[in-house]
Amino acid sequence: MRTLWRFWFCGLTAFILSACASLSPETSAPRNTLILISIDGWRADYHTRGLTPNLSYLADNGATGQMRPSFPSLTFPNHYTLVTGKRPDHHGIVGNTMRDPQRPGVTFKLSDREQVTDGFWWKDAEPFWVTANRQGVKVATMFWPGSEAEIHGARPYKFATFEDHLPPTTVVDRGLAWFDAPEAERPQALTLYFSDVDHAGHDFGPDSSEVGVSLKAVDEGIGHLMAGLKARGLWGKVNIVIVGDHGMTKHRPDTFIKVAELLPPNSATVYGGQAAGFIPNPGKESMVQAALLKPHDHMQCWRKRDIPARFHYGMHRRVPPIVCLANPGSYIVAPSRDGWMPKPQGGSHGYDPYSPEMFTRLIVFGPDIRPGVTLKTFDNVDVYPLIMRLMQLKPQPSDGHLRDLAPALR
Known part of the structure; x- marks a missing residue:
């Protein structure tokens, strides 16, 4: 009898351990909602200016760290990197303006809605909302580069047509409205995008009072989001991931x-x-x-095959035959601009991503995040695996990894 009992007990124990080991992340814990927020042009040190108490609250009670953009440190390439985990040379959005030999005579520009909404330009990678859709998870995008195009036959569950210069509180209200649907119809992830910090940096420079005003407006939007989540009973059930796409540096007109x-x-x-x-x-x-490949005072030029390896750039068919990189603060003015010059009092980005002025920031807060964590500087390709882990989704292959962000996770 004792032998039989021991056999039964060991068998039951083995069965329980086996069942527990086989539980996937999706079944071992509830999936918390994710909100991914981009603050365009959010330089890493803007966080230290004492103008953003709501962002500071989330950083102090969550995890934060400086983040290095991908090359080139421009808006569209880096936004697509954040949601695919691939560098621009791999996902194909190699610049804000570009050509593709497969589309002779066509130029992709931020201002050209026909091209921006054409899935052809975005198909070399798969953003997280497409992957989520395939795995039965609803994602709504309140503005994000690429989210208005059909990519691999799919679009976000809900998406909005981009409108520039909307107040952050308005952007938040429109996004939160999607959470007011019946539970079965609510998105399980939401993206938000704020543009005015970038605009102020371009027009007036990173140290201007206008940037300070835009930071306060964004922080008000963040506070509005926090209040809206609490009013809906969602606070404590949402992981908030706040990122920038690049930094900003002041123009040097003499260069x-x-x-x-x-x-x-x-x-x-x-x-x-x-x-x-x-x-x-x-x-x-x-x-x-x-003319270009010789030494210059304020820029350096390379054939695409000779671009420094640390930029991870130069293999994609859309990368031009010659790429020139200006020194921070300088600007390469194309002759087609017909006398146009950058605003001398303003600022720019797009420079060497290893320049501290190009660093941006990550803040992540929520039930799956350890509080009080300061992360070491990391590459922005690592945000994608973090998002996929928080959403309990199987990720696509990417250039990122969780090693540097793992300390932020509970």
């Missing part, structure tokens, strides 16, 4: 570079800016290379 003074007319197609692309016209290749 601006005029391409028209380096190249004769009609010698190349030029996408100017901080990281500028050059496509030599037929028969002009040697002349353009000779």
